[in-house]
Amino acid sequence: MRLELGKIKITDVQPGEVTKVENGTLFVNKQELIDLAMKDDRIKGVKVEFARPGESVRIAPVKDVIEPRVKVSGTGAMFPGMINKVKTVGSGRTHALVGANVITCGKIVGFQEGIIDMSGPTAKYTPFSETFNVCIVIEPVDNLETHDYEQAARLAGLKIGALVGEAGRNVEPDEVVVYETKPIAEQTAQYPNLPKVGYIHMLQSQGLLHDTFYYGVDAKQMVPTFMYPTEIMDGAITSGNCVAPCDKVTTFHHLNNPVIEDLYKRHGKDLNFIGVILTNENVFLADKERSSDMVGKFVEFLGLDGVIITEEGYGNPDTDLMMNCKKSTEAGAKVVLITDEFPGRDGKSQSLADAVPEADTLVSCGNGNVIVEFPPMDKVIGTLDYVETMIGGYEGSLRKDGSIEAEIQIIIASTIANGYNTLSAKMY
Amino acid sequence: MTNIVLVTNNSVVQEKFGEKLDVNHLPQATYLETLEVVRDKIHAGHKLLTHPLSGSVKPNDTPYKTIVISKAKGTLDYDGLGIIEESMASAQKFIAGRKTPQWTDKVKADFRLIDFTIISTAINSMDGKFIG
Numbered sequence: 067m068r069l070e071l072g073k074i075k076i077t078d079v080q081p082g083e084v085t086k087v088e089n090g091t092l093f094v095n096k097q098e099l100i101d102l103a104m105k106d107d108r109i110k111g112v113k114v115e116f117a118r119p120g121e122s123v124r125i126a127p128v129k130d131v132i133e134p135r136v137k138v139s140g141t142g143a144m145f146p147g148m149i150n151k152v153k154t155v156g157s158g159r160t161h162a163l164v165g166a167n168v169i170t171c172g173k174i175v176g177f178q179e180g181i182i183d184m185s186g187p188t189a190k191y192t193p194f195s196e197t198f199n200v201c202i203v204i205e206p207v208d209n210l211e212t213h214d215y216e217q218a219a220r221l222a223g224l225k226i227g228a229l230v231g232e233a234g235r236n237v238e239p240d241e242v243v244v245y246e247t248k249p250i251a252e253q254t255a256q257y258p259n260l261p262k263v264g265y266i267h268m269l270q271s272q273g274l275l276h277d278t279f280y281y282g283v284d285a286k287q288m289v290p291t292f293m294y295p296t297e298i299m300d301g302a303i304t305s306g307n308c309v310a311p312c313d314k315v316t317t318f319h320h321l322n323n324p325v326i327e328d329l330y331k332r333h334g335k336d337l338n339f340i341g342v343i344l345t346n347e348n349v350f351l352a353d354k355e356r357s358s359d360m361v362g363k364f365v366e367f368l369g370l371d372g373v374i375i376t377e378e379g380y381g382n383p384d385t386d387l388m389m390n391c392k393k394s395t396e397a398g399a400k401v402v403l404i405t406d407e408f409p410g411r412d413g414k415s416q417s418l419a420d421a422v423p424e425a426d427t428l429v430s431c432g433n434g435n436v437i438v439e440f441p442p443m444d445k446v447i448g449t450l451d452y453v454e455t456m457i458g459g460y461e462g463s464l465r466k467d468g469s470i471e472a473e474i475q476i477i478i479a480s481t482i483a484n485g486y487n488t489l490s491a492k493m494y
Numbered sequence: 495m496t497n498i499v500l501v502t503n504n505s506v507v508q509e510k511f512g513e514k515l516d517v518n519h520l521p522q523a524t525y526l527e528t529l530e531v532v533r534d535k536i537h538a539g540h541k542l543l544t545h546p547l548s549g550s551v552k553p554n555d556t557p558y559k560t561i562v563i564s565k566a567k568g569t570l571d572y573d574g575l576g577i578i579e580e581s582m583a584s585a586q587k588f589i590a591g592r593k594t595p596q597w598t599d600k601v602k603a604d605f606r607l608i609d610f611t612i613i614s615t616a617i618n619s620m621d622g623k624f625i626g
Contacts, residue, residue, distance in 0.1 A: 212607060272548055273612035286615060309608075310550035349548040349616040350562075351574070352625065381547025381584065385577060408552070408588075415587045419547055420580055435591065455601050457555055460592050 067157045068246040069296035072138070072239030076165035079116050079198035087233045092134075092166050094200055099226050103202065108218040111205040115447045117169075119196050122444035123184040127452060128478050129170040129204075129219055129308045131194055131316040132227030134163040136235045137300060144231060145224045145301035147282025154281075155300035161234040167197045167318060168230055170223035171448040172204035174215050174275065180311020180456060180478045181470075186441050190488065191480040194318075201447045202226055213274055220306055224317070245296050245330050247341055250368065257338040261371040264340050264399075265295070265325050266361055266390055270307040270315070270378040271346035277306035278315075278378070280344060290345040290360040292368075295326045298342070307378065310457050312434045312475035313406050313483045315378045324486040325374055325404065340368055345390065347383040354386050362393030372400045376484040380408055380434075384419040395424040406431040406481035407491065411473075431482060432489025434458070434475035442468030495621055498543060500613065501535065502560035503528045506606040507613060515617075516565060526585050528559045533578045539567030542574030543625055544616045546581035549608060553585035554594055557602065558609040562616060564625060 075090055082093025096114040103112040117123045137143050140158015143150035169182070182194045189195035204222060206215040248256060269278040271285035278285040280293075280303055293302065303320040326342065333339040343364045345357045365373060373394050377383045387403060394401050403425060407417030413433050446468075453464040458476030465471075474480050474489075481489055499516045500507060508519040520528055529546055536542055541564040547553070597605070 212604075213611075270550075272550075273615040274608060276550060276612065286619070307550070310552075314550075348619060349544045349612060350619040351543055351545060351577075352623065353619055354545070379550050380552060381581070382545040382549070384547075385545055410587055410591050416583065419584045420577070455595070455597065457551065461595050 067294040067296050068244065069156055069299060070159040071243045071245065071299060072159060072161040073164045073241045073243065074161055074234045074237050075240045076163050076198055079118065079166060079200060085230060085233050087163065087237050092163060092198065092233065094230065099202065099229065102225055102229055103204065103222040106218050106222060108207055108210055108214050109204055109222065110207045113203040115201045115203065117184050117199040117201055117447055119184060121184045123447060124443040125169060125171060125182040125201055125447045126450055127171055127173065127179040127448055127456065128182055129172060129174070129179055130223045130305055131318040132168045132223050133318045133321050134166055134168060134227050134231035134234065135301065135321065136161050136231040138235055142300065144228045145304055148279060148304050149221060149224045149228060152281050154297070155302055156294050156297035160300055161237065161239060163231060163234050165197050167194060167199050168223060168227045169194065169199050169201045170204060170219050171201060172219055173452065174212060174219065174308065179308040180476050182478050183440060183443060188438055188440050188477055191474060191477045193486065194478060200230065203448055216275060216306065224304060247294050247296065247339065250340065253338065253340055257334055260336065260338040262340050262369055263329060263337045263372045264343055264365065264368060264370040265329060266343045266345060266373050266375040266394065268375065268377040268383060268386060268390070269303065269344060269346050272349050272382060275307065275309050279304045279306060285346040286348055288346055290343055290357055290364060292364065293342040293344050295330065295339070295342050298323055298326060310379060310475065311478050312458065312481040313378060313380065314479065315482060315484065316479065319479065319482060319484065319486055322486065323484060325376060325484055340370060347377065347379060347386045349382060354389055358386065358389035358393050361390050362397045365394045365397040365399050370399045374402050374404060376404045378483060381419045388420045388422040388425055391425045392422045401427065403428040404431065404485050405483040406434055408434050411435045411437060429485065430491035431485055431487055432491065434473065434481045436474045437471060438474050440470035440472070495617065497565050497625060499563050499565050500560055501528060501532050501563060504558040504560050504606050504609050506610045507560045510610060525553055525557055525559050526582065526589060529578060529582050529585060532561045532563060533582060535563050536571055536575050536578055539570065540564050541568065541571040542578060543620065544613065546578055547584060548612050548616070551605065551608060552588050554588040554592065556605040556609070558605050560609050560613040562613065
C-alpha cells in the first residue's frame with residue numbers, strides 16, 4: 067500500500083464567509099460547522115471558538131482532537147466506517163492541514179477530560195498549544211443518556227474534522243511525504259538483510275468513554291489483526307476514549323502515530339518495517355489471553371525480529387502489555403515497550419501495575435503524578451467547573467483566581483504512551 | 495450466567511444485576527476493601543475473571559469497583575492472585591499519594607455508571623464462553 071501525504075502548513079485560523087485555506091490561513095465559516103453538528107438532534111447547542119498559540123486561553127474539558135484531512139485520491143474516504151463507507155483506506159493521496167486541529171469539548175460525565183493551555187508554563191506539555199485550534203463546544207439535549215452524548219460528540223468531531231479537511235483538497239501542499247509498505251513476501255524480499263520490525267499497537271477497549279474503533283468496529287469486538295501502517299493516516303482508527311487526559315490517544319495521535327512515522331523514516335535504512343499488529347485491552351481476562359496469544363502468533367508468522375509495543379491507559383492495559391511482551395519474546399522477537407509511568411509524586415513507587423521478566427527494555431514517556439502550576443488564563447473555552455474531579459485534579463486544585471495546582475496527568479497528551487510528547491525518564 | 499459472582503461496592507451493579515446474577519454487594523466497602531475481599535476469595539479457590547484495575551479512572555480517583563470471579567472453587571488461580579496483589583499495591587500507592595476527594599453526588603453517580611458499563615461489557619464478553 068502506498069500513500070502520498072500532502073502536508074499543507076497552517077499558520078493562522080480566522081473566521082470567514084467560506085471555509086477555505088489561503089496562503090496558510092485556515093478560514094472557517096463557523097455557522098457551517100454549527101449547522102453540521104446540529105443535524106444530530108441529540109445536540110442542543112454548539113459554539114465554535116478559536117484558540118491560537120500564545121493566547122491566554124485554557125480549553126477544558128477536552129474530548130477529542132482531530133487533524134483536518136481529506137482523501138484526494140485512492141479508495142475510500144476519511145474515517146471509514148464512522149462517517150464514511152467502510153472501504154479500505156491508506157493508498158492514493160491524502161492532504162492534511164498540519165498545524166490546525168478541531169477540538170471537541172463538553173461535559174459528558176462529572177470526572178472530566180483534560181486541559182490544554184495555549185500559553186504559560188504548562189503549554190509545553192501538550193502539542194496542541196502549538197496548533198491553531200477550532201474548538202467545538204457541544205451541549206447535549208436535556209437528560210440525554212451518557213452513551214448517546216458520547217457518540218454524538220465523537221461523530222460531530224469527526225464530521226467537522228472531515229468538513230474542514232475538505233478545504234485542503236485543491237491546495238498545493240507545502241510538502242509531500244510518500245509512505246509505502248508492500249505485501250509480506252515482497253516486503254521481506256525488498257530488504258533481505260535488514261531486521262524485520264513490527265509495531266504492536268494496543269487499542270483502548272474497556273467500555274463507555276474507553277473505546278477505540280477500527281473501520282467503525284469497536285475494538286472490544288476485535289481479535290488481533292494486521293493493518294498496513296498507512297491506513298491509520300486516513301482515519302481507519304478513531305478514538306472514543308476520553309477519561310485519562312495525559313495518556314489518551316486522540317484521533318490526531320492516531321493520524322500522526324509517532325512510532326509509525328519514525329519506523330518509516332528508518333525503513334530500508336537499518337530496518338525493514340513490516341507493518342502493524344492491532345490488538346485490544348479488554349477487561350475479561352480470557353480476552354487478554356486470547357488476544358496476546360494471537361499477537362504472539364502474528365509475530366511468529368510474520369517472522370519479526372523485533373517489535374515495538376505501545377499501550378493506551380494504565381492498570382488493566384499494563385497486564386495486556388506484559389502478556390504481549392512475554393508472548394512476542396517467546397515467538398522469537400526482541401521487544402521494546404514504550405509507555406508512561408505512575409510511580410507516585412516522588413517517582414519512587416512501581417511505575418506500572420504489572421511486570422514480567424521479559425519486560426527488560428522500556429522507553430518511558432514520563433511520570434504522570436508530578437504536580438505542576440497553571441497560572442490563570444484570560445479566556446476559558448468550555449468550563450473549569452470540573453477541574454477538581456478531572457484525573458490529576460483534587461480538592462483545592464482550582465483556586466478562586468483561576469489558577470490551578472494539579473498533577474501533570476490533567477494535561478491532554480502530556481505523557482501519551484506512544485511517545486508523541488516531550489517527557490521521559492533516565493536511569494542513573 | 496450462573497457460574498460467576500460479581501464482587502462490588504457499586505449499588506448500581508446490585509440494582510441492575512442483582513436479580514439475574516449472583517452479586518456480592520458490599521455497600522460500605524472502600525475501593526481497597528473491595529479488592530481485599532476479592533483477594534481473599536482467590537485464596538479460597540475462586541478464579542479471577544476480570545482485571546481489578548478496569549477503567550482509566552485510577553484508584554482514589556473513583557470510589558467504585560466491580561470485579562467478576564468464578565462461582566466455583568478450584569486449585570489456586572496463581573496468575574489471578576498475582577494480578578489482584580499487584581492491583582492492591584497499585585491502589586495503595588495512589589491512596590497514599592493524596593487525600594481521598596469528597597465527591598458530589600452527581601460525580602459519584604457518574605463513577606457508578608462508568609464502573610457499571612465497563613463491567614457490563616466484560617460480562618457480555620464472557621457470556622456463553624468458557625471461564626474455567
